[in-house]
Amino acid sequence: MAKFASGALLDGIKLDPNSLSPLYRQLYTGIRRLILSGDLPPGIKLPASRTIATELSISRTTVINTIEQMISEGFLETRRGAGTYVSHHLPAMTDFYQSIDEDDPQQDVEAPDLKLSRRGQGYADLPHQYEPEGIYTFRPSQSAYELLPHDVFSRLTNRYQRRPTPADLTYADRGGFMPLREAISSYLKTSRSIRCTPEQVIITSGTQSALHLISQLLLDPGDAVWMEDPGHMAARCVFEGSGANVVPVPLDEHGFNPELCPPEHKDKPVKLAYVTPSSQHPLGCRMPLTRRIELLDWAQQNDAWIFEDDYNSEFRYTGRPLAALQGLDKSGRVLYVGSFTKILYPGIRLGYMIVPGSMSEAFAHASTIMQRSTPKLIQQVITDFINEGFFATHMRKMRKIYDQRQKVLLAAAEEHLKGLVNISPVEQGFHCNAWLPDHVDAQEIEDILRQAGYAVNNIDYYCIRPYRRKGFMIGFAGTPEEEIPAGIQGMAKILRRIL
Incomplete structure (x- = not known):
């Protein structure tokens, strides 16, 4: 019996000292494969560790450590004074793995009845447009990464990384790091006329x-x-994925208008309206005060929530940022959401929302269960970034730069794109819209421009029902000023060829 085990074991294991995989892992894999294939059946005795080490020309310590690991995992068992044996509890496993080579996952044959849940399949089927990798010219959602205050971030981060306290290494408070919630609450009151307490601020990713x-x-x-x-x-994808019935409401020159809701849905109960009142996405129009008040009255009458997405409110180029819809709300029906994605960069994964005071504890509790929020270190750094004035300085600087980049883009468009597309200036945001002739296939234009290195987005992608105009979004914030004229000139050459 021992002779058979020794022969099977030593003949069946090939070790390669030049492999990137360490010897102990190669030995573990070899013994495991022999056990699961049945070449080392349950109950058979293994050779002594000294014998294995000698025959395979490896350290005995390597052999002992491997055997102890396999004993702890249940592949092997010891009998006092009698040696090491293959466990008796593996017959079903050996049958299952009889023909499997664990080093070749291509041999795995998945069960044919593996299925997502209905909700999971719904998410998998939803449309989503991924940003083209490595293409940044005129990307609509991109800020100026090259102008971020990296030296400031590094200095602030080192405060907490050099000698972190136990409190620095724990989870953030429920609902987010409270000093950050206080800083955001204070900032929003002065800059956006938001009415909230720090407890109403919920930190998100x-x-x-x-x-x-x-x-x-x-x-x-x-x-x-x-x-x-x-x-x-x-x-839209999040709402549909959660099982909601998304109803498309056409826009007028002032943005969202409940009166334009399709007739078949107008008299049915509505739970929530999603709006971007400060700068409609993607068209860029602004909701005036009269429409905002009408919308709040509509929510009150219909017992509905309003989700106010204020995604780029800080970047307004004609006067101060507009007051938020939430600041006009007296009944707690507006859920205000903001993000540092556009202010800083997407990878920071830091945002916030303002919820009604009566629901703040429930939201803080649920956010802890569902997401645990952004890492505490990032929340601490951004707290200091705001409180020490770096945030306000960065915002003033970037508004001027983005305003200038838009002017350069519009001047270049006037020179090179006139007669091809119509581009109008925007009061706020990161992109202008380039409107095409009605007969053009906007998706084809997007595909061609992306292949040429322009990260433009087709307006049709954002539509549930066909929009009355054809066009694409062309970003200016994330493209350096000196690159804009040549980029527009190159785009013009392409459009002249295909329009």
């Missing part, structure tokens, strides 16, 4: 996580969500 949290806490499957059309596609 961005707008998407806020959407998900609100969908789970306020919407039941089948609830109607009225959405701007065209509108933010990612928001």
Whole structure:
């Protein structure tokens, strides 16, 4: 019996000292394969560790450590004074793995009945437009990464990384790091006329996580969500994924208008309306005060929530940032959401939402269960970034730069794109819209421009129902000023060829 085990073991294991895989791992894999294939059946005795080490020309310590690991995992067992044996509890496993080579995952044959849940399949089927990798010219959602205050971030980060306290290494408070919630509350009161306490501020990992949290806490499957059309596609995907019935509401020159809701949905209950009142996404129009008041009255009469996505409110180029819809709300029906994605960069994964005071504890509790928020270190750094004045300085600097970049883009468009597309200036945001002739296939234009290195987005992508105009979004914030004229000139050459 021992002779058979020794021969089977030593003949069946090939070690390669030049492999990137360490010897102990190679030995472990070899013995495991022999056990699971049945070449070392249950109950058979293994050779002594000294014998294995000698025959395979490896350290005895390597052999002992490997055997102890396999004993702890249940592949092997010891009998006092009698040696090491293959465990008796493996017959079903050996039959299952008889023909499997664990080093070749291509041999794995998955069960044919593996299925997602209905909700999971729904998410998998939702449309989503991924940003083209490595293409940044004129990307609509991109800020100026090259102008971020990295030296400031590094200095602030080192405060907490050099000698972290136990409190620095724990989770943030429920709902987010309280000093950050206080800083955001103070900032929003002065800059956006928001009415809130720090406890009403819930820290999220961005707008998407806020959407998900609100969908789970306020919407039941089948609830109607009225959405701007065209509108933010990612928001639509979250609502539909949660089982809500998304109703497209056409826009007028002032943005979202409940009166334009399709007749078949107008008299049915509605649970939530998603709006971008300060700068409609993607069209860029601004909701005036009269429409805002009408919208708040509509929410009150219909017992509905309003989701106010204020995604780029800080970047207004004609006067101060507009007051938020939430500041006009007297009944707590507006859920205000903001993000540092556009102010700083997407990878920071930091956002916030303002919820009614009566619901703040429930949202803080749920956010802890569902997401645990952004890492505490980032929240601490951004707290200092705001409180020490770096945030305000950065915002003033970037407004001027983005305003200038838009002017350069418009001047270049006037020179090179006139007669091809119509581009109008925007008061706020990161992109202008380039409107095409009605007969053009906008998706084809997007595909061609992306292949040429321009990260433009087709307006049709944001529509649930066909929009009356054809066009694409062309960003200016993330493209350096000196690159804009040549970029527009190159785009003009392409458009002249295909229009």
